[in-house]
Amino acid sequence: MGFQVEHELHKRRLGRNVGLAAVLVGFIVIVFGLTVVKVTRGDYEPENAAIQN
Amino acid sequence: MSDASLNTNLQTQEAGFGDYFALLKPRVMSLVVFTALVGLLAAPVDVHPMIAFASILFIAVGGGASGALNMWWDADIDAVMKRTQSRPIPSGKVTRDEAFAIGMTLSVFACIMLALASNIFAGLLLAFTIFFYVVIYTMWLKRWTPQNIVIGGAAGAFPPMIGWAVATGGVSVESVLMFTLTFMWTPPHFWALCLFMKSDYKDAGVPMLHVTHGRKSTRTHILVYTLLLAVVAVGMAFTGVGGPIYLTVALILNGLFIAGAISIWRRDEEVAEADNYKREKSFFGLSLLYLFLHFGAILAEATLAPYGLGGW
Numbered sequence: 001m002g003f004q005v006e007h008e009l010h011k012r013r014l015g016r017n018v019g020l021a022a023v024l025v026g027f028i029v030i031v032f033g034l035t036v037v038k039v040t041r042g043d044y045e046p047e048n049a050a051i052q053n
Numbered sequence: 054m055s056d057a058s059l060n061t062n063l064q065t066q067e068a069g070f071g072d073y074f075a076l077l078k079p080r081v082m083s084l085v086v087f088t089a090l091v092g093l094l095a096a097p098v099d100v101h102p103m104i105a106f107a108s109i110l111f112i113a114v115g116g117g118a119s120g121a122l123n124m125w126w127d128a129d130i131d132a133v134m135k136r137t138q139s140r141p142i143p144s145g146k147v148t149r150d151e152a153f154a155i156g157m158t159l160s161v162f163a164c165i166m167l168a169l170a171s172n173i174f175a176g177l178l179l180a181f182t183i184f185f186y187v188v189i190y191t192m193w194l195k196r197w198t199p200q201n202i203v204i205g206g207a208a209g210a211f212p213p214m215i216g217w218a219v220a221t222g223g224v225s226v227e228s229v230l231m232f233t234l235t236f237m238w239t240p241p242h243f244w245a246l247c248l249f250m251k252s253d254y255k256d257a258g259v260p261m262l263h264v265t266h267g268r269k270s271t272r273t274h275i276l277v278y279t280l281l282l283a284v285v286a287v288g289m290a291f292t293g294v295g296g297p298i299y300l301t302v303a304l305i306l307n308g309l310f311i312a313g314a315i316s317i318w319r320r321d322e323e324v325a326e327a328d329n330y331k332r333e334k335s336f337f338g339l340s341l342l343y344l345f346l347h348f349g350a351i352l353a354e355a356t357l358a359p360y361g362l363g364g365w
Contacts, residue, residue, distance in 0.1 A: 012069040019070030030107050034170055037103045 068146040075141050076124055076152055077117025077159075084344070085116035085212045091348040092216025092231055095294045095355040100171075100220045107170045108219040112212060115163035115179045119186040119208070121156035125149050126191050130257035136250060156187075171219040178218050182211040196258070199265040206239030207232075213348070227294045234289060234347060237282040241275045241314065242340040248272070248317070249330035249337070272318045275336075279314035283307040286347060294351050296364040302350040306343050313339055 038044065089112045093105055100108070124131065124142050128149050131137035141147035160183050168176025190205030198204075210232045217228035247254060247263045248271060254261040263271040286307050290300035313336040325333060357363030 009067060012067055016068070016070045016073075019074075030110065033103045034107055037101050041101070 068141065068151075072141045072146040073151075073155065076121040076147060076155060077114075078120030078123075079117075081120055081209075082113050082117050084209070086113045087345070088231070088235065088348055089113075089212040089216035089219075091352045091355075092213030092228060093219050094216075095213075095227065095231075095351050096217045096220035097293070098220040104170055105219070108167060108175065109216070111163045111167040111170060112179060112215050112219075114159055115167065115183055116212065118156050118159035118163055119183040121152050121159065122183075122187040123191045125152040125156055126187070127195075128152075130196075130259060133257040134253040136253055167215075167219075172222045174222050175215055175218040178211065178215050182208055182215065185211070196260065199260050199262040201260070202243045202262075203240050206236050206243075209239060210235035227292055230285070230289050230292055231294065231348075231351070233285050234282075235344065237278060237285050238340065238344050240278045241282065241310075242337065242344075244271050244275050244278075245317070245333050245337040245340060248325070248333045268322055272320070276314040276318040279310055283311055289351075291365075293364075294354065296354040296358075298353050298357070298363065299347075299350040302346055306346055309339060310336075310343055 086109055090105075090109050093100060093109065124140055127137075128142040131140050132143035137143065142149055142152055160180075164176045164180040164183070167179050186205070186208035190201065190208050194201040194205050213231035213235065214224065214228045217231070218224065221228075244262060247261050248268060255264045262274060287300070287303045289295050290303050313332070316332050317336055320332065354363035
């Protein structure tokens with residue numbers, strides 16, 4: 001038998017941590033995707049700087 | 054001593070991820086996502102799918118953040134009203150300070166990210182929407198005037214305008230009309246809810262129309278706003294976002310909505326109480342379907358337009 005007893009509190013904290021991790025990973029993926037789209041389309045080239053969509 | 058020997062009562066109060074998510078009012082967020090998406094897709098400018106997805110997500114986060122700030126400010130009345138007693142703050146799972154921190158952080162984050170993902174105007178419009186909902190509606194109007202829901206309804210009406218702004222970078226007649234549709238829909242929708250929530254708002258000291266002017270007056274107001282809403286809703290059929298599909302949907306739904314409003318107007322409290330506010334509840338249910346199907350019809354017109362089937 002392990003020394004540490006698994007409790008509902010630990011499950012809840014784990015859920016919070018996993019949830020936050022998923023949010024952060026999702027945010028990284030979105031920023032990466034947006035960057036790829038904008039750079040590929042040349043949004044940041046000087047002549048296209050005014051076009052944002 | 055292990056952690057498991059801590060006080061059980063305290064442990065059950067600790068928030069899970071879902072409690073923080075509940076702060077963002079997911080049901081309201083779903084309406085925000087849907088109407089913003091329709092505004093974005095109905096606009097006459099194509100948006101890259103990745104930018105559209107990210108923009109809608111940031112609009113949703115902004116809407117959720119304003120929900121968290123609303124719960125932060127209204128924690129005292131949420132604890133009194135039965136409908137809101139199980140929210141994360143009154144139930145003791147999340148503190149007011151946490152809700153404030155989450156709301157402020159996500160508000161700033163969502164506006165900046167939307168501006169970066171789409172354009173600055175869309176980001177500013179989202180910032181104004183959050184300001185309007187939190188400061189103008191929640192802090193000022195809600196506890197001060199029975200017209201709270203009429204003016205405050207504007208906050209919930211901005212998302213399709215923001216979606217349109219993501220695509221076009223500005224405002225147009227069509228986006229203002231989509232705003233007006235939701236703006237005019239909000240009062241009859243909320244007042245119907247008030248009629249069958251009975252004493253909730255009175256107990257909390259919120260001056261809703263039925264508390265200050267009585268239930269008969271509220272029934273009259275529902276009818277008047279429903280008639281005005283019908284003019285806007287059907288009139289939209291003849292604009293750039295309308296078409297035969299929208300017109301058909303609008304005529305049917307507004308016919309049903311007006312019939313429901315007349316039925317509510319003609320009832321007195323004794324009759325309503327006898328059948329447990331059956332008609333008020335069905336009118337409220339219809340109001341949810343009403344908005345969803347109107348925006349669904351706008352979406353259908355926009356989706357079918359490239360195939361020569363949508364629009365006039």
